[in-house]
Amino acid sequence: MSVKKKRRLWMRTVILVVLFAAVAFTLYASLTKDKAKIAIGDKAPDFVLTDMEGNKHQLSEYKGKGVFINFWATWCKPCKVEMPHINTQYNEYKDQGVAVLGINMGDSTLLIDNFLDKQDLDFPILEDKSKDVIELYNIYKLPATIIIDSDGVIVDIVEGQLPEGRIKAMMERIKPE
Template sequence: MKKKKRLVMRSVILAIMLAAIVYTLYANFTKETRGKIAVGDKAPDFILSDMNGDQHKLSDYKGKGVFLNFWGTWCKPCEKEMPYMNNQFEVYKNQGVEILAINVAEPEFAINKFVQKHRLTFPILKDTNKDILNLYNVTPLPTTMLINSEGTITAIETGELSEAKIRGMMESIKP
């Protein structure tokens, strides 16, 4: 009786492990096509709070160009491009171009320390549960998406951006 119980238990554990392996393989092989955001798509709408508790709804920016940046404080390329983004934000903010920088699931203390260190003046939005990161299917960080005044994604860039590249991107979505 004891041997039979042990056999059943081992079979159940083996079945669970096989199911997990099959699911992992399926998820990895289909992630490229599943929910992928592409240039030409309408940018999915979202609402996130900034560091002051103010809410930002993407669709409220219709009529403006949006430089949508996903980042983390631990990400060295993100840290390097932030001052360039801030410089260009100061140039383009009165020309109908906005920056929305979405921090991915980090504590407010870490974000605030980073913002103060780099004296950032554009809105920093908090994606505390990675909902927007997943909605936009973003990997890796940093990833920047340009959204034109009609709400259409016109470019997707991954990796660190130079100041000249950011300037050109801002210019391209200026209404």
């Protein structure tokens, strides 16, 4: 074998080993990453998202209000069922210090707009295109609801569709005194 071929073989082997090491490290890091779980009683992690009108919403700016966060997607049938109930209760509690934030789980703006054309919602719909907030809050099942008291503390975490009576009770629970 010529010197050039040996050198080429050596370089290819080194590159292959480095590439394999990088892939192995990436897999190890993502599989062993300790994701902090949020829990009732924890301070709600802060985030900033933009609504469908282009307005920015930062969770920490809602301090002093109860916050009802609903994670949803356009393809989620239970989400479609509970949205009108959330809207009804939002309209009842918005003047009593309760805010509602609907956070979409990564759908395109077009899909969200089409969904909202069929719904008559008054609360802000925020886009989480990168799914950073969904990951921050460990949301895996939809719909998911997190309620936060006026001090920014998580009061309840619920996965699954909520009946209107439960939504009302949750808003009553986080309504500032």
